[in-house]
Amino acid sequence: MAHRVTLIPGDGIGPELAEATTRVLDATGIGFEWESVQAGEATIATTGSPLPDNVLESVARNKVALKGPITTPVGAGFRSANVTLRQKLGLYANLRPARSMRGLDTRYENVDLVIVRENTEDLYAGIEHMVGPDAAESIKIITRAASERIARFAFEYAVANGRHKVTAVHKANIMKLSDGLFLESCRTIAADYTGRIEFEDRIVDNMCMQLVQKPELYDVLVLPNLYGDIVSDLCAGLVGGLGVAPGANIGPDAAVFEPVHGSAPKYAGMDKANPTAMILSGALMLRHMGYPEHATRLEAAVRDVIAEGVATTYDLGGSTGTAGFADAVIARLGTAGVAG
Ligand code: NAD
Numbered sequence: 001m002a003h004r005v006t007l008i009p010g011d012g013i014g015p016e017l018a019e020a021t022t023r024v025l026d027a028t029g030i031g032f033e034w035e036s037v038q039a040g041e042a043t044i045a046t047t048g049s050p051l052p053d054n055v056l057e058s059v060a061r062n063k064v065a066l067k068g069p070i071t072t073p074v075g076a077g078f079r080s081a082n083v084t085l086r087q088k089l090g091l092y093a094n095l096r097p098a099r100s101m102r103g104l105d106t107r108y109e110n111v112d113l114v115i116v117r118e119n120t121e122d123l124y125a126g127i128e129h130m131v132g133p134d135a136a137e138s139i140k141i142i143t144r145a146a147s148e149r150i151a152r153f154a155f156e157y158a159v160a161n162g163r164h165k166v167t168a169v170h171k172a173n174i175m176k177l178s179d180g181l182f183l184e185s186c187r188t189i190a191a192d193y194t195g196r197i198e199f200e201d202r203i204v205d206n207m208c209m210q211l212v213q214k215p216e217l218y219d220v221l222v223l224p225n226l227y228g229d230i231v232s233d234l235c236a237g238l239v240g241g242l243g244v245a246p247g248a249n250i251g252p253d254a255a256v257f258e259p260v261h262g263s264a265p266k267y268a269g270m271d272k273a274n275p276t277a278m279i280l281s282g283a284l285m286l287r288h289m290g291y292p293e294h295a296t297r298l299e300a301a302v303r304d305v306i307a308e309g310v311a312t313t314y315d316l317g318g319s320t321g322t323a324g325f326a327d328a329v330i331a332r333l334g335t336a337g338v339a340g
Contacts, residue, residue, distance in 0.1 A: 012263025014068025117228025
């Protein structure tokens with residue numbers, strides 16, 4: 001029986017990446033029925049909302065979604081549909097692995113980091129107001145419940161995936177109450193894993209410096225929402241850029257898989273953008289759905305195509321288009337490493 005999965009193609013380069021990714025996922029032989037729903041710029045024009053109710057209903061019903069990027073106006077206009085989607089569906093954990101691949105021109109060869117970002121609160125709670133005409137206030141919310149929940153997720157991920165260390169990232173030297181509570185919550189949860197998973201913490205500015213100098217010292221990082229967003233782009237840069245960085249938003253009732261990158265409007269409709277990040281997000285989805293061998297096989301196919309360097313997109317120094325890269329991955333799936 002085919003698995004019904006919600007597909008949100010999104011804006012900008014999203015639709016062409018979604019097309020490439022669903023073709024690749026169909027080629028795994030698992031069997032998907034894609035329930036395609038629109039969100040973003042197109043639905044602002046037709047329904048007045050970037051995230052119509054039928055999108056939330058579809059994800060809640062199918063429990064799994066594959067999503068392209070959605071454009072968010074900067075400075076004014078609608079609240080981010082991405083943030084609203086994560087908050088409304090309780091997708092509290094944002095998982096963003098950053099792993100080196102052969103064939104990419106990067107500063108390091110053996111980066112293997114996993115970012116676990118809290119997805120529901122912090123400055124993304126969206127509580128902002130003007131204080132008179134010339135000052136603005138943005139409220140940072142950190143709760144013990146959400147901090148302990150994300151720390152538990154990071155430790156459980158470490159246990160389940162053979163990882164050895166969790167590093168909590170914060171600025172508790174300055175924000176002694178909010179980031180202090182985040183750190184204290186991580187320490188509380190870490191105590192349950194003593195002897196199994198190592199625990200340490202880093203101040204976020206030092207963490208950034210350490211990551212660009214010696215990323216090999218780190219393993220799983222757990223961060224509040226804003227630092228998690230910034231540090232995951234930094235880590236994407238360490239392993240070849242946004243074009244190859246996948247992500248997952250996971251909650252108790254549903255999960256949405258999407259690339260780290262945005263809608264890159266200047267490349268929309270040009271068959272130019274790299275679909276790797278969305279395809280690898282699809283591999284995370286396969287693992288989540290209970291198909292770990294298929295996921296490993298798909299990741300191996302992507303890695304092989306990139307290592308070979310013949311059918312890569314512009315950002316990796318090649319001249320193949322979005323669809324052509326997907327074709328190369330599909331051709332490779334038959335011969336890639338692990339049997340499915
Ligand atoms: P972006 O990630 O869209 O693009 C930044 C640059 O990265 C691009 O100009 C391009 O050079 C490169 N890039 C990104 N994806 C690529 C790909 N697949 N292949 C090759 N190169 C790629 O970031 P931005 O310009 O800051 O944001 C554009 C829009 O996307 C904004 O409206 C932003 O709010 C939105 N956004 C959405 C999400 C999401 O839907 N989850 C995430 C981030 C940004």
